[in-house]
Amino acid sequence: MRSLPEADPGLPDLRGPLRFLWWNARRQGGPLLVGIGYAILWWLVQALMPAALGQGIEAVTAKDTGALLLWSAVLLGLGLVQALAGIMRHRMAVYNWLAAAYRTVQLTTRQSARLGATLPKRLSTGEVVSVGNSDIAHIGSSMDILLRGTGAVVAIVTVTVILISTSLPLGLLVLFGVPLMAVAVGPLLRPLHRRQRHQRELTGELSTRAADIVAGLRVLRGIGGEQVFSERYRDESQRVRHAGVRVATIESVLEGAQIVLPGLLIAVVTGVGASFAVAGQIPTGQLVAFYLYAVFLIGPMRTLTEAADKLTKGHVAAGRVIRILSIDPEMAGGSGQSKGGVLRDPASGVTVRPGTLTAVASGVPDEAIAIADRLGRYADGDVTFGDAELSTLPLAEVRSRILVADNGARLFNGRLRDELDIRGEATDDEIWQALDTACATDIVEALPDGLDAEVSEAGREFSGGQQQRLRLARALLADPEVLILVEPTSAVDAHSEARIAERLAKARAGRTTLVCTTSPLVLDHTDHVIHVHDGRVRAEGPHRRLLDSSPDYAATVTRGED
């Protein structure tokens, strides 16, 4: 069993769901064929069991001890082979399931990383996350079922051939009876699936309600309302219960039908066998074999139904996955070069001089964000960087030289040290230095393992203000040529904000930094402030001079102070 994951998941065939599944199958062709081989062997051995048992019974009726010993040994031998082939088949099935599921995770991860800022614009998070939650399982299952499914077909054919060679009508009866029995439960499936869907929806709503209660528990325990929510939950829970019973009403019929329908076949086959035996056409032992064949056929028959179901689900899942994999990033780069220098956005008139700490202050936060997005090339614009058009530079180079750090940028789970120092080159001193600049040392000191703490749920473990300070430290450690900070202190208290502003100026001395903010505590520490109104530069200059000279600016940053 080769180790997973594959180093390179390869280039998938995205021309359609079936082609995607076929491409997957071919990627793991070897293990798949070996698995199918074991599955066929496993089913065949089971198909031969009734014959061996029939011969054994025959030996008993004939009181032939030698034959009895022989057939008992054969039976035991078949049992052993079945056990071994069974486990090998299972191992290969699991392997194939995992290989396809893991490959899909690799592809989706790589695609999400490739899409970057384009992803949230083109896809909902839930859509992509559901790939991880359900689609990979369906794609895995569609590979897994190929093993048992192929084996089941072989088993049914084998039994039919054995029966035909004994009696043509009997063989034909089985040949047509088996698929007929499989199809006969069909009419039940549609209402069943409908009720199951209804039940799933209600269950989903119920879990949402429960999660809602937990998320708002502070409110409920702090202000009241427990009784109301308890009753609401109870109502919905009872609805789920009744939906469950409605599903069971059909499901139980299906369970019964799965005994009755093959039962009819068993009865007919056994009856026909008995008539042959009475007429002396077959030995008595064979009669038992006939009965056992009919019983055995239930297994492969169910597997075929299962295969149809799993392949359908795999097909749907593959469709969703290729939709995600087919999207291309919106922004493209060129192959130009730039020595760097002044960063200029003609659309707004904002000019960022190298080596300065500049601020953009706008009463409407979205205007500042639009400027930051253009300067960082997240949106199209005729931005120039030094003497070159920003759009002519390779995108990866733009990203590494100009970092736009906004409040949506999440902290990833992992060892805190690694998540802060994304370049992986900083010394402990440098990390603490950055934390100090961001006024975030207290956060790390409070963690039992400090910088080595494993952060698994950053969003839940740290408050909004703490996350913001950690994000700032991360951006500082990335140490880009141009750092664009969007509202970096909006969730931080005034004391810390003042300290951060002061330290930021020192930490970025000599580097180019742009801060989008309206906080006077921050603006006071910048070299140059650009006041933007209606998307255009309205006034520029040092903070204090603008305060005096521009009433609009003063109103924007002092928030209507008396």
Added chain:
Amino acid sequence: MARDILPVADRQQVRAYARRLTLKYPRQLSVALALHGLAAVAGLVVPALLGSLVEDVQHGAEVNVVWVAVGIAAFLLLQGVLVRYAVLASSRLGERVLAELREEFVDRVLALPLSTVERAGSGDLITRTSRDVDSLSRTVRHAVPETLIALVTFVITIGALLLVSPLLMLPMLLAGPVIAISTRWYLRRARDGYLRENAAYADLTEGLAETVEGARAVEALGLQQRRRDRADRDIARSFAAERYTLGLRTVWYPAVELGYVIPVVAALLVGGLFYTSGWVTLAQVTTATLYAQQLIDPLDRFLMWIDELQVGAASMARLLGVANVGDDRQAGDARPAGELLEASEVRYAYREGRDVLHGVSLTVRPGERLAMVGPSGAGKSTLGRLLAGIHGPRSGSVKVGGVPLVELPLDDLRGHVALVTQEHHLFKGSLRDNLLIARPGASDADVRKALGAVDALDWVLALTDGLDTAVGSGGLTVSPAQAQQLALARLVLADPHTLVLDEATSLIDPRAARNLERSLAAVLEGRTVIAIAHRLHTAHDADRVAVVEGGRISELGSHDELVAAGGSYAALWSSWHGGAEPDPDHRPA
């Protein structure tokens, strides 16, 4: 570092609870079991028919093949019908028990003490409400009935075997040790193995979710390679966990399957020898062999589901554990005389030996507006929680009208003090529902007034459905700022005497926040407001300002007093306001 702060029930509690649930509906349970038993019996008739058929054919007795076929069909039909009603009966019972389980759990969650709710964070509790409830549902819906049915069928088949021939039963016992020993070996290792497997799988899907949710950050920070590596690492770990359980099954499955085939071979071989010796009849040998074959199915089902029972028990332990949180307040009989809020010499520590408050004393007069400012980590929020009666101090006291807050019953406490944090949650439901939580009997006019007090009436009325607009998960998405407004409106409706606002307007645009605070102040005239704020205008507008630094109140007084005093508040204010410290080059005109 998932914090597992809530307790987990012990084995005894789980067993007692499971027993209570099982026996709660004895009639329904016995009906379901009886139906399954009868179905098993009907299924056992067919091999018996076949056995006597073989005997008859062998001895040339008169055989009516049509009747044989009809007989077999009739009994299988009977079995099918019985199974139908048996499955329905057990599903009904299962759904009923399951509904009770989750409803009781939610009630337990809703009764959690305030201090636990505030401290535990929601991570652990969310896992319990989602993953554990799901996993228990699977257990109750499938594992419990399947194992019970398998057990019933197994016992009845064994009984039938004994009826046919106790003598032929003996050789089959050989299979017992093979199955028992291998299963014991397997089960000892399986639970941890599968838990690890599930955890690794959850990490894998969470890692993908993170990459997706943080896609822009991935691009901005150039983390593509890291995310790919993280996925590959998660996959490798998941694969290792899968391999381990696969290894366990590689030993267990063949052993068990061998255990299945032994009785069949034994019945045939020994039966045949006994028949030759004339100890048993041909019908007995045939039937016993077929029964041995028929034992496989229930046995297999039973073995396949028992580890799921273990998983279900683990989930149940976590669900029941929520009830093990001790109550945090012991209500006394004393009732507050007045609304004077007094903290004296308060110390508090989240962790033993690490006080975050070092002897804070503070008196808040009824109707006063007090602002708390200070650097993060200084203990403002902790002090706020103590003043809201959520935690009791380690030493010292916090009293309202002379009575310690933690000695007030919860309902009374809510009338005196309420806390609103920057956490803003909107429940799934209408806007009105969200506000009525605080005062279920409030009229629409009251609701409008409360919305007006937080500057939210305009945008709420502008919505097509107004107060009936669905919000929360699946409903209209309101901005965090709007959610904060609604949280405040809720508090206005609740109308406690003292309000503790912990950064309650932090997400609202600064200028709008100031307006809001002013209109709120007008509505709350006469109420005591303690506002923890990171914006200085809140402090400027308050009656008194408390500067909290390093777990102590370092400055206390009105805005003007503090500015005049020239301490850290004054310095901050001058930097904020920009004008207080004249700039030599640009003197104000």
